Amino acid sequence: MTTAPTDETSEGKRVRPAPFPIIDTDVHERMVSIEDLLPYMKEPFLGYMKHWTGWGELKYTHPIGGSRLDSLLPNGNVPGSDYQVLKEQLLDRYDMDYAILTGLFYPATMEAQFELAGALASAYNEWYVRNWLEKDDRFLGSIHVAPQIPELAVREIEKWGDHPQMVQVLLPIGSVPLGDPFYHSIYEAAQRKNLVVGMHQGNSVTTGFGQPRYYIEWHTILSQAFMGTVVNLILNGVFDKYPGTRIAMLEGGFTWLPSLMWRMDHNYKSLRVEVPWVKRLPSEYVKEHFRFSTQPIEDPNPQFMLRMVEMMESDELLMFSTDYPHWDFDSPLRSLPTTFSPELKRKIFYDNAKNFYQLPDSPKAAR
Template sequence: MDGTNLIIDCDVHPSASKERPLDPYVPVAFREALKQGMAAGPGQGYANPFGVDRRDASCNDPQQVALDHLDKYGISYGVLQPPGLGVSLTHNIDMGSALAQAWNEWQLAEWLSVDLRYLGSVCVNTSDPKRAVELIHQYGKHPQMKQVIVSGESVDLYGHRRYFPIFAACEELGLPFALHPGREGSLRSSTSVGRPSSYFEWHTGIPLTYQAHVISMTCEGVFAAFPGLRVVLVEGGIAWLLHTLWRLDKNFKALRSTTPWLKKRPSEYILDQVRLTTQPLEEPENPEHLAQVFAMIQAERTVCFASDFPHWDFDDPRRVFPRTLSSELLQRIFYDNAAELYGLPTRAKKEKEGGEVTS
């Protein structure tokens, strides 16, 4: 962590447990439906053969996670990515919205109340936009709820106008709209030309989902219509964005008449309004190549650190970045970019409070 001493981790995965179950937070009217299996969703079909979690870590006890993760690495804030991020895929729409509410209540009671360093994500059912907006207003005003979270798999690409009320609510409350993978392939193939045959293939291809959503949101005018909206792409990699920016700008020269709502180059909208997390970070043989990618995507404002704790591809903040990156850039990635994104105390304020930790 050379050159930085404050960290915001944008990807921490809490899980329900016997001690902290979800069931008590499900609205009373839906508990019987839950028992009857009404929370079912489409199967995705890809599982890590070795398990998703590390064998030496778990994330079901907020006090233990504070010791094993926040304290150990000097993390000022950890952004929770709750299991409820995939509720939009629940077959029964009302049950999906009830589960979204339950996961929000669960976060408040079981995690956010335990340690102020935990930041929550508002779960919504995008198949029920009206109720999703209500939940955003209900939970998004809590000081520790810092974003709205959904799955990368969706009924429609996120540029579709059915989602505009959700984006309007996010913009109104200043909450980023975050995408997280995990259920790609549930509704259709996770690639445009056929289904992968293994978790290895599926996991490697996750950036395809994000590329499709970013292109859709740009061309359909989401960023133009909601200039205050910020979109966070969690666990989707980094380098793919370059190709997408270049191709969009190239095609815009000839096809801009088909998107009259775009008043500037697509890349300008994306660099202004899209943020990416580092995990899983590409690891080229020549570290300088990664530094070049960072420069070209303006990482000093677009990239935020994420560890993916406690999953198998966890990134240790002490070792994740090439030593050639400047201390100024590391400060931006480790803390400043996310602090600005989520409206958190500035670096100067944290250091004044004694928030610094040693490398």
């Protein structure tokens, strides 16, 4: 929601602690460059890096810049790549209890050289544990995988699934149907390791008619990919086959959810003969197996937002996120509508994520 330090605080100073404990479910740590991964790679893939050209985070140039202005560091580091700055601007400034790191490097979206994608995901996990998770016990981690070759993804889940700070498997949403049985071994492994599957917008998200011409188009309708993924996961029987599967939908918004549940339920009543493995109304799977991060949250009439939560028929579906360090960062002190009760705000800021990720209680949570 802001592109620079807001009037809630002057730059570099800690603000008044929020009245609730906070879990931020979407924080983007970054590498400075691909060279950070080289110590964690082996041949033949290490040799590939001599010719690495990489791929863009998005297929657009951000018209106002992709990051908060105060995260553009004078020393030239990439926003989100400096632990001390992230600690000061996010963890300490808002007195956060936990921050779930989701990265911004997604080999899962590579459209070719799938073995290389697996090697890059493996190297990123090694680098990430040593350079981020080990620096602060408030950080919680996401296992990066390459679902293009499911057995490679399962291998990473087996390797890192018991790490005490790893809480989810990250699957960027793009242009592939992640509910397809081809990917089901990933959900089986995540269930076995008691990990959430975090689904975040990736760098290859397209719309129903392909790639939009402008960034503002893409950013407005990227929720199409999240809607399609919810439907795809439910109707392909992921939750009937693996009932312990938990899905966190990250950075895709949520105001589209009530109408999607209504439409799925309506069609299921008439067409369920096509998917006999789906045993319940789709909306029931949503309420049990899905959670949705708040960012990017729209700014309509606050009464509308309260009604939106009421239409979801659950106060447990939303989890707070800032999307740090991006341009549309949502401050914990400014993002939730004034119409939300203290009880609802506490659930969104802390309780829903704590319960969904099955986290130990933070020492500050009793305040």
